[in-house]
Amino acid sequence: MNAPQTPHTLHFMPSAGFRARAKDVVDNPFLRQSFRGAMDFLMSKRAAQFPDAEELESLRTLGESIRQYNLARLPDLLERLEARLTANGIQVHWAETPDEANEIILGICRRHEAKLMVKGKSMVSEEIELNHAAEAAGIGALESDMGEYIVQLADEKPSHIIMPAIHKTKEQIAKLFAENVPGVDYTDNVDALIQIGRRVLREKFQEADIGLSGVNFAVAETGTLCLVENEGNGRMCTTAPPVHIAITGIEKIVEKLEHVPPLLSLLTRSATGQNISTYFNMISSPRKPGEKDGPSEVHLVLLDNGRSQAYADEQLRKTLQCIRCGACMNHCPVYTRIGGHAYGTTYPGPIGKIISPHMLGLEATKGLVTASSLCGACGEVCPVKIPIPELLIRLREEAFSAPPRANPAMRGQGAGYSGLISAVWRGWAAVYRSPSLYRVATWMGSRLRGLVPSRQGAWTSVRVPLKPAPKRLRDMLKERG
Amino acid sequence: MKPAQSPPARPSDVYFFATCVVDQFFPGAGMDAITLLESQGIRVHFPEEQTCCGQPAYTSGFPDEARKVAAHQLTLFPNEWPVVVPSGSCAGMMKHHYPTLFAADPIRKAQAEKLSARIYEFTDFLVNVLGWHPEDHGDACTVVLHTSCSARREMGVHLTGRKLLGDLHKVTVAQQDHESECCGFGGTFSVKQPEISGAMVEDKVKALKATGAERVVSADCGCLMNILGHAAWKDRQEGRAKPSLPGEHIASFLLRRTSK
Ligand code: SF4
Numbered sequence: 001m002n003a004p005q006t007p008h009t010l011h012f013m014p015s016a017g018f019r020a021r022a023k024d025v026v027d028n029p030f031l032r033q034s035f036r037g038a039m040d041f042l043m044s045k046r047a048a049q050f051p052d053a054e055e056l057e058s059l060r061t062l063g064e065s066i067r068q069y070n071l072a073r074l075p076d077l078l079e080r081l082e083a084r085l086t087a088n089g090i091q092v093h094w095a096e097t098p099d100e101a102n103e104i105i106l107g108i109c110r111r112h113e114a115k116l117m118v119k120g121k122s123m124v125s126e127e128i129e130l131n132h133a134a135e136a137a138g139i140g141a142l143e144s145d146m147g148e149y150i151v152q153l154a155d156e157k158p159s160h161i162i163m164p165a166i167h168k169t170k171e172q173i174a175k176l177f178a179e180n181v182p183g184v185d186y187t188d189n190v191d192a193l194i195q196i197g198r199r200v201l202r203e204k205f206q207e208a209d210i211g212l213s214g215v216n217f218a219v220a221e222t223g224t225l226c227l228v229e230n231e232g233n234g235r236m237c238t239t240a241p242p243v244h245i246a247i248t249g250i251e252k253i254v255e256k257l258e259h260v261p262p263l264l265s266l267l268t269r270s271a272t273g274q275n276i277s278t279y280f281n282m283i284s285s286p287r288k289p290g291e292k293d294g295p296s297e298v299h300l301v302l303l304d305n306g307r308s309q310a311y312a313d314e315q316l317r318k319t320l321q322c323i324r325c326g327a328c329m330n331h332c333p334v335y336t337r338i339g340g341h342a343y344g345t346t347y348p349g350p351i352g353k354i355i356s357p358h359m360l361g362l363e364a365t366k367g368l369v370t371a372s373s374l375c376g377a378c379g380e381v382c383p384v385k386i387p388i389p390e391l392l393i394r395l396r397e398e399a400f401s402a403p404p405r406a407n408p409a410m411r412g413q414g415a416g417y418s419g420l421i422s423a424v425w426r427g428w429a430a431v432y433r434s435p436s437l438y439r440v441a442t443w444m445g446s447r448l449r450g451l452v453p454s455r456q457g458a459w460t461s462v463r464v465p466l467k468p469a470p471k472r473l474r475d476m477l478k479e480r481g
Numbered sequence: 482m483k484p485a486q487s488p489p490a491r492p493s494d495v496y497f498f499a500t501c502v503v504d505q506f507f508p509g510a511g512m513d514a515i516t517l518l519e520s521q522g523i524r525v526h527f528p529e530e531q532t533c534c535g536q537p538a539y540t541s542g543f544p545d546e547a548r549k550v551a552a553h554q555l556t557l558f559p560n561e562w563p564v565v566v567p568s569g570s571c572a573g574m575m576k577h578h579y580p581t582l583f584a585a586d587p588i589r590k591a592q593a594e595k596l597s598a599r600i601y602e603f604t605d606f607l608v609n610v611l612g613w614h615p616e617d618h619g620d621a622c623t624v625v626l627h628t629s630c631s632a633r634r635e636m637g638v639h640l641t642g643r644k645l646l647g648d649l650h651k652v653t654v655a656q657q658d659h660e661s662e663c664c665g666f667g668g669t670f671s672v673k674q675p676e677i678s679g680a681m682v683e684d685k686v687k688a689l690k691a692t693g694a695e696r697v698v699s700a701d702c703g704c705l706m707n708i709l710g711h712a713a714w715k716d717r718q719e720g721r722a723k724p725s726l727p728g729e730h731i732a733s734f735l736l737r738r739t740s741k
Contacts, residue, residue, distance in 0.1 A: 022674070022676050026680040333681055337677055373666060376630050376631075377634070377662075400541070425543045428538065429549045435529070442504065467506075468505045473499050473504045473527075477515070
């Protein structure tokens with residue numbers, strides 16, 4: 001059974017074809033069952049970590065205020081981070097767009113005549129589609145996180161930000177390994193598969209010229225890059241090759257080291273239900289004279305890619321509080337039904353719906369912002385209290401209002417504008433703000449109920465038609481006297 | 482059980498904001514809610530001019546239209562009586578979103594804040610203001626309760642419906658799988674993303690039916706419209722004459738059980 005695939009492209013158009021991709025998964029009982037099972041598992045793991053509702057609430061409030069504190073000082077903190085990192089010997093690069101980020105990374109690779117880059121798990125590197133840029137430049141890019149490795153073998157994209165290969169069964173993975181890894185026979189023993197992956201990757205760590213990683217928290221006061229991981233591959237990527245390049249979004253910054261432990265704890269408990277991750281790496285400098293290991297060069301690429309647009313608006317800025325734990329997708333009834341690929345964006349699920357419009361513009365993402373029942377499950381679990389439903393409502397307004405506004409808060413404001421739909425809402429408001437029009441309209445509705453069409457657009461695809469009652473409540477009350 | 486807000490003294494009068502869905506599609510539920518309140522010795526006032534809370538436009542991204550409709554409701558409840566709303570979702574709109582909706586309009590913002598403090602979801606009002614313990618006069622039966630997402634996450638009143646049903650000693654309340662999950666209604670979501678909404682309501686109806694309960698009750702008619710609409714559609718598809726999942730507003734169920 002094949003998972004729906006997203007074709008490789010640097011130009012995401014997630015709205016185009018979103019409904020069709022979603023339908024493919026919804027109509028596939030196997031995939032639906034497997035996503036449901038996986039999300040149930042993750043939800044129960046998280047729930048076990050937070051048995052006390054009050055403690056959880058106070059931790060989330062702390063997480064929120066730490067993130068807001070740091071975002072409020074972002075420009076200043078970025079300058080301080082750059083100064084501190086530079087003093088520590090880490091080279092800092094700024095990229096406004098994915099293309100610029102790729103250019104910077106490939107430039108470093110070229111300077112070192114690099115042939116092979118091993119990668120730790122980094123969603124920002126997915127965001128810029130680094131693997132394709134590297135491939136086009138003749139540089140091998142090898143994913144070393146097990147999930148990412150599987151996705152790469154299958155020539156797919158991650159379907160979840162924490163568990164990239166969550167859409168794959170062990171049988172599918174076994175087949176992938178047998179077909180793609182030289183000298184491997186089919187086995188669906190999970191431990192054996194992991195050992196195979198590890199063996200392949202271990203050789204590559206020795207061979208690689210460049211190690212690439214993401215960053216979970218960049219600490220301004222100490223100039224430290226923190227990296228959370230479970231497999232140890234992140235540590236290998238950041239220590240074995242002679243050059244380490246870290247890439248992250250400009251929002252991942254905290255002022256103080258003491259901000260890290262509460263966020264780390266919220267992150268691992270919300271993401272995978274772990275007390276703490278197996279590895280936590282803190283990188284503060286390249287190899288110093290006299291030290292025996294570690295890369296001789298360390299670089300940090302700081303990517304904007306639409307983040308400063310979100311930053312400029314007080315409400316939309318909350319989007320940047322995110323610590324990428326993935327809990328919102330695990331708890332999302334929409335993600336659970338359609339999985340990650342249907343979204344057609346790097347970041348799927350609720351966080352994807354609120355951040356992708358800043359990265360890709362509303363033209364490309366206007367369909368995504370409607371893909372929520374606003375049930376609020378995401379906002380309820382978000383460890384840093386991002387009011388995701390509220391932001392979705394705001395994005396709907398940005399997408400469907402009449403263009404162009406004088407100083408649009410977002411690229412693509414009004415991209416989903418329809419004169420007809422807007423007129424319908426104006427008409428609706430005219431009726432519902434006027435008691436007399438409302439009375440007439442609803443009176444007609446109940447009188448003409450026999451004429452209600454048996455097909456009411458999408459509503460009747462799985463439901464019986466809506467029919468007004470023969471008498472309205474107000475009529476019943478009048479009759480009763 | 483913590484009340485959603487500190488309860489006032491037992492009022493002699495309340496306003497009833499029926500919601501447009503109840504007025505037009507579930508008038509019986511509105512009648513039953515009013516009758517039930519009256520049976521507790523409360524005078525219920527139904528301002529004739531009421532229409533809709535404005536939520537459909539608000540959640541669809543049309544705040545100006547929502548504001549126009551909401552502004553009209555702001556003027557309808559002049560006395561300091563509680564406003565009882567038989568829907569967690571519309572109550573949530575009036576309680577939590579009105580003040581922000583009018584953030585830029587000082588006069589209406591003040592009105593909205595005063596009003597929002599008096600908004601009560603129906604089951605919350607029965608439990609936490611009236612302290613009502615329904616007395617069961619019906620035969621033994623099993624029901625299943627669906628709580629709307631707004632009641633659960635916005636109003637925090639998901640326990641009150643359960644408590645009322647729990648007081649009915651001959652009623653068994655079944656527990657459905659994935660109880661807290663959305664039924665897939667979401668207003669315009671159901672028609673903008675019919676595939677996903679359809680999958681959600683399909684799963685919801687399956688889970689409700691799997692409990693073997695003879696009916697589903699809910700304090701939100703939006704969810705009921707979706708859930709019962711799908712259950713009836715499925716019955717038609719499969720040629721069943723008798724509804725496999727009947728359902729009603731919790732007010733109707735409570736009124737029937739407590740009437741002698
Ligand atoms: S939005 Fe919140 S829940 Fe979702 S990934 Fe970010 S931090 Fe986690």
